[in-house]
Amino acid sequence: MKSLAIIGSQWGDEGKGKITDLLGLKCDVVVRYQGGNNAGHTIIVGDKKIVLHLIPSGILHDHCTSVVGHGVVFDPEAFNTELATVEKSGINVTPERLRISGNCSVITFYNKLLDGQREAKGPVKIGTTGKGIGPAYEDKISRKGIKLKDLLDYDLLLEKLKSNLIEKESLFKNLYNCDYPSAEEEAKRLFELGKSVAPFVCDTFSYLDQCRQENKKILFEGAQGVLLDIDYGSYPFVTSSNTSVGGVFTGAGLPGGMIEEVLGITKAYTTRVGExxxxxxxxxxxGEFIQTKGGEFGATTGRKRRCGWLDIPLLKYAVKSSNLTSIALTKLDVLSGMDELKVCTGYKYEGRELDCSYPGIDLSKVEPVYKDMKPFADDFKGEQSPELKEYISFIEEEIGIPVGIIAYGPERSEITFLKDYFNN
Structure with missing residues (x-):
């Protein structure tokens, strides 16, 4: 196997970071292809806790090249801060080890300001991170966006920012009544930031094409989860990018190739941040017990995560919509030792019963159907208990694909591979 995509199969926060980190040991290239610094991948290495937002997890491995594809919306200020933190941790980051597409859309100060004003003063709260992700994608789709390569040409950057500001200026002045920088001020800020990013900017599409031709092992690292996908998620409470496997092809590209394995990272229960x-x-x-024991607080925002039982209809939907070939079942330790254990196996919805979700279903109107499972009390130091085996087998039977990885803690040593990825 030469290519593998890691996809969040729920509403994000499934534990993708540590799985990507371990699989990074087995591959040559790790690629981010969507989202921005609204994602947070937490990786525990010994006594170090490293949180990555923009830089792919492959940066932790000397043999690996990390790539930020053109589908990512890029905040150069956040990148500089993260780069300094990573280097302070003793990680050597060079242009050979980190490559960033010059065609990434840039998150401007205007995008962040607009995001915050909408969430604070708008009629509907989506629960965004306030990082400017949505407005940056809006600029991209409306063909008014700033590209990372534009930061290297001051005159072009200023011209584009003046055009970009025309509509936003009306919103800032007349609707939100807030202060904002002039186009000249923002151009100077971004141009200076662009100088530090410039050494890493390159044509990542051609680089990945070359990697494929050389039979290098490529890992695509997703952010968020399928249920937050702009097309497949629980709209409008979603992110602004394609978090499903389709985002790989639009946000990074695999010229002339295919993705041979799609691994869905799945928490042993379900969580959600925001509205x-x-x-x-x-x-x-x-729910409070799971939240406390699981440390369910967002890596990017620190917000509490809402907690609930594993939802099979939504997981089946993720399997089908992202063509998952196996899953990694994480945070099993959180459920160990509980007095009760349930799994949602279906929904009652509009007079019928469903065993799989679908796009556009009103999840606020479904009535979950639960199956009681035998609780397990494993310490994960020896053989699995019959109850844990039953829990895992039941999930596999329901979704129709195998559990390839189980995780029962934040450390690298607390992950067991049941399938040999990149070596089969």
Missing amino acids: GPFPTELFNDV
């Missing part, structure tokens, strides 16, 4: 419907959400002591 939006959540069928299996627990509002009792059980």
Whole structure:
């Protein structure tokens, strides 16, 4: 196997960082292809805790090249801060080890300001991170966006920013009544930031094409999860990019090739950050217990994650919509030792029963159907208990693909591979 994509199969926060980190040991290239610094991948290495937002997890391995594809919206200021933090941790970051597409769309100060004003003063709260992700994608789609390569030409950058500001200026002045920098001020800020990013900017599409021709092992690292996909997710409470496997082809490209394995990272229960419907959400002591034991707080925002039982209809949907070939089941340790254990196996919805979700379903109107499972009390130091085996087997039978990895803690040593990725 030469190519593998890691996809979040739920609403994000499934533990993709540590899985990507371990699989990075086996591959040559790690690629980010969508989203921006609204994602947070937490990786524990010994006594070090490293949180990556923009830089791919492959940067932790000397033999690996990390690539930021053109589908990513790029905040150069956030990148500089993250780069300094990573280098302070003793990681050597060079233009040979980190390559960033010059065609990435840039997150401007205007994007972040607009994002914050909408969330604070708008009629509907989406629960965004406030990082300017959505407005940056809006600029991209409306063909008014700033590209990373534009930061290397001051006159071109200023011209584009003046055009970009025309509509936003009206919003800032007349709707939100807030201060904002002039186009000249923003151009100077971005141009200076562009100088530090410039050594890493390159044509990543051609680089990946070359890697494929040389039979290099490529790992595509997704951010967020399928249920936050702009097309496949629980709209409008979604992110602004394609978090499903389709985002690989639009946001990075694999010229002339295919993705041979799609690994869905799946928490053993379900969590969600921000607003939006959540069928299996627990509002009792059980939900609070899972939240506390699981340390369910966002790596990017610090917000509490809402917690609930594993939702099979949504997981089946993720399998089908992203062509998942196996899953990694994470945070099993959080469920160990509980007095009760349930799994949602279906929905009652508009007079019928469903065993799989689909685009556009109103999740706020479904009634979850639960199956009681035998609780397990494993310490994960020896053979799996019959109850844990039953829990894992039941999930495999329901979704129709195998569990290839189990994770029961944040350390690299607390992950077991049941499938040999990149070596089969």
